[in-house]
Amino acid sequence: MTAADVHATEAQRATPRSFQSGPARVLFYVQHLLGIGHIARASRLADALSKAGFAVTVVTGGAPVDGFPGPGVDHIALPPVKASDVGFKGLFKMDGTPADDRFKADRRDLLLGIFDRLQPDVLITEAFPFGRRQMLFELLPLMEAALARKPKPLVVASLRDILQERPKPARDRETVDFTERFYDEILVHGDPSFARLEETFPFAAEVADKVRYTGLVAPPKPTPSEERYEVVVSAGGGAVGRDVIEAALKASHITPRKGPWAIITGPNLPQADFDRVSAQAPADVNVFRFRRDFGSLLASAALSVSQAGYNTAGDILRAGCRAVLIPFTTGGETEQGERAARLERLGLARVLKQENLSPQVLSVMIQDALTMAPHAAPELDLDGARNTATLLSERLAQRAGH
Template sequence: MEKVPLMGRRVFFYVQHLLGIGHLARASRIAKALVERGLEVTMVMGGTAVPGFPGEGVKTIALPAVTSGDKGFSGLVDGEGNPVTRAFEERRKGLLIEALRATDPDIVIIEAFPFGRRQMRFELLPLLDAIAAMERRPLVATSLRDILQERTKPGRAEETVELVKSHFDLVLVHGDPAFARLEETFLLAGEVEDRVVYTGLVAPPPPAEPAERYDIVVSAGGGAVGKELIGAALEAARLVPATLRWCLVTGPNLPEADFDAFAAAAGDGVGLFRFRKDFASLLAGARLSVSQAGYNTVCDILRAGCASLLVPFTAGGETEQETRAARLEKLGLAGVLPEEGITPALLAGKIEAMLARPKPAMPPLDLEGAAGTARVLEERLLSTERVRPSRSA
């Protein structure tokens, strides 16, 4: 079979971030790797705009934004904070399907769904139906982090399996199976194992030499959650030796009033920032990272080879970060402090204990998941005919 050149082949990448920016950051790294392979990538984003994402070379389509109404992901609100209406849903659905048809993609990637993002069923189920009806059906993949949320209602796992079997060619698991396997947090993974491919962890490239060095780097991801961690760290800085240099990165989504209050409270030796483009290099030069246990932050830490203290996000019954933190602690790569009941004194004590430990030896985990994803999609695309039949053909 004659191979099809990648130049000019099109990717339609749906990403919906609701609370933090982790999903968007991971997808942006993957999109960059796809562009570097010669593919034309259109990213359809359904959340609020985040400066710098998805990055150069990626076409973007912004749907009317929706976000999570609270930390427990219990409801959707629009960009003004109003509950999403049926009319709003219909408008988004129409715009999404219109974007699909205008792109006429060779590959469709849907981030998280159907394993997550069930709140977006109102537009994603019609999207899948529209894909199935296309004359030239694209390759369809779901893009997953390595550890899933384990809290599920009866019947949801079975429904997920049925959707995968009906609509998806690939389940791209962005992880190293030596660290976490899909079946450990999705018990029915065996029923779709013929579609599962592990790409490696989607980590950033090796960081540059840090332009400045801090002993402790505290970060709160996107900043939509993590306010308590930043506040506790500001107070903890007063309880440890004053010679330690601190860098606190609040994230771009921390409310302005909270950032201003933290800035007023920051003492000598404490730098407070919303965002640092050189975050990865700061970690490489730090003695300790203090953060939540989100996928992207952990990838940054592993790439930098930095000691870490993790405070996993558990609000609303979330289990993913707690699971990831426990695995890293078991490997000797991190200390863990529960989010609930954190105090400046507890945090200061744990930080001093972590600083006294030797630097961890990093295991040989696959951190090249962006390139791995591009390679998998390229190989699958080049193994198919130019005319893409429907699944029923």
């Protein structure tokens, strides 16, 4: 047992309420609107919290995603909503009709009922109040309920390391107001040597006393797969990865290959597109919708080609493979471009801008990246899930001591 393990164990023993009425209860609210990155990261966190002795209930509000939030964690699904497009304008039900006021009121009441029934010791909101303003109709009543309850639960924001730039400064000011009124902790799931909150949130200094860096929420170091691919192409959830998949498919026809390739489209790529990609792929290019052993495939691959989402970056860093990153920047998105640029500066990836993506350019970059020396293990904290469990245990122990 390492020193970190001992530290975590001691913190768990001091978890609140002295376990007189059972383990500390966590209500973890997660709303994914387009991709699967938010629910994937939250699922890793929920798993770590559960293993640390918390009783975790994840409440989701997006389209079901197979395998998430995972075994050992209670899951309650609200009637799902999705975004209309990459601009996240408007909320829609799964049948494509707008989420009207009655629908929203029903969701709000369901969420408040869950909170009242669970009586959580810890309330975690993924992204909010730094994002998910589309959900204010239910999140503000939830925050008010938490503030009014005696004893008040520990209220925590779960936040990725790099935020989307906002064109409206008033939104950032509102975030500060929400944080000061409702939140006890802001858990930034990143390594401060890689990215700091103040670099993408202009008012970070005003909430600095509540900020804790957990490290990146990456998976455990994978065992290399016996199924070996020279290049593994992936598109996250697939909702916005069609251009990457199309370019990689065409590049596979013109790129010299020393071994088979894998193309993982993501579960959200439309079925017609998946069938066409499968039909047009060369014989030694295997096409999959999803692979639970994605990290193991990367660990045995020569190169990863992907977008630059938070979770994929964590998988790449754990696997230690070479990488070509094609950050998603449509609709003014800045987060993936910033992450990709930082990884490139560390010598951990090559970056191909989305506007320059073509099969020919991608083929050249793949061949060039395959000549890179495999990078050494990054000096970044990748144990964000376990560190989060430890931080919350310590925080609750402090409360119990008072």
